[in-house]
Amino acid sequence: MRTSSAAAIYVFFGLIATGKSTLAQAWAGRHGLAYCNSDVVRKELAGLSPTASQKEGVDQGIYTREFSRKTYAALLARAEEAVGQGRGVILDASYQNREERGKVVALAKRLAVPVRFVLCDCSDTVKKTRLALRAQDPNAVSDGRWEIYLQQKARFEAPVELAPGQLIVLDTDLPVDAALARLDTLLLGGAAQ
Numbered sequence: 001m002r003t004s005s006a007a008a009i010y011v012f013f014g015l016i017a018t019g020k021s022t023l024a025q026a027w028a029g030r031h032g033l034a035y036c037n038s039d040v041v042r043k044e045l046a047g048l049s050p051t052a053s054q055k056e057g058v059d060q061g062i063y064t065r066e067f068s069r070k071t072y073a074a075l076l077a078r079a080e081e082a083v084g085q086g087r088g089v090i091l092d093a094s095y096q097n098r099e100e101r102g103k104v105v106a107l108a109k110r111l112a113v114p115v116r117f118v119l120c121d122c123s124d125t126v127k128k129t130r131l132a133l134r135a136q137d138p139n140a141v142s143d144g145r146w147e148i149y150l151q152q153k154a155r156f157e158a159p160v161e162l163a164p165g166q167l168i169v170l171d172t173d174l175p176v177d178a179a180l181a182r183l184d185t186l187l188l189g190g191a192a193q
Contacts (some may be wrong), residue, residue, distance in 0.1 A: 007083045009108050009115040010187070013095035015152045017127040017134070019172035020120035023179055024092040030180060034082035038093030041078070042071040072100050076107055083111050096156045105166075116187055117162055122172040 010033070012024035021037060028035035040050045046062045061067075075091050082089035095101050101117065108115035131146055159167055168186045172179060 008088045010090045011117045014120040017130040018120040028090045034089040036078045119169045120172045
């Protein structure tokens with residue numbers, strides 16, 4: 001394993017329970033990248049522990065649109081800081097709308113670094129299983145539940161604005177090791193870094 005030598009921004013995004021955080025964190029560790037998770041940042045901004053349960057509904061509490069904008073602005077600031085230090089960074093969040101994704105693209109352009117988006121997706125059966133397991137995990141950071149997933153699914157804006165070279169879609173039904181190997185191929189040309 002070698003660490004990433006070039007600054008770049010990688011966005012792992014998609015709906016809840018698609019495995020994006022598991023993969024993003026593992027890929028960050030594998031390649032020595034900074035890792036920024038929206039659930040952790042959101043709770044830090046609210047003065048909460050990352051594992052503090054916030055079982056609020058859509059658009060309530062720390063999940064209002066205003067608080068979400070604040071969370072995504074903090075993710076951008078952390079990405080800019082990492083790139084400023086010459087590091088690659090992973091942003092791990094749902095990035096459901098074109099506007100928030102556009103802000104990442106604009107930041108990458110301003111910083112003159114590449115940006116790649118990894119859309120994570122899996123079957124609804126796998127999502128349900130993952131959400132059920134998460135509900136039993138006292139150390140879970142995400143507050144996602146099935147009803148939240150359904151709301152996200154209804155709101156999600158397809159990433160049609162992203163250039164073909166910026167976007168890859170990853171089937172996260174794969175075992176983690178297989179998904180990581182697939183990411184190496186898709187993002188790095190196959191060489192384990």
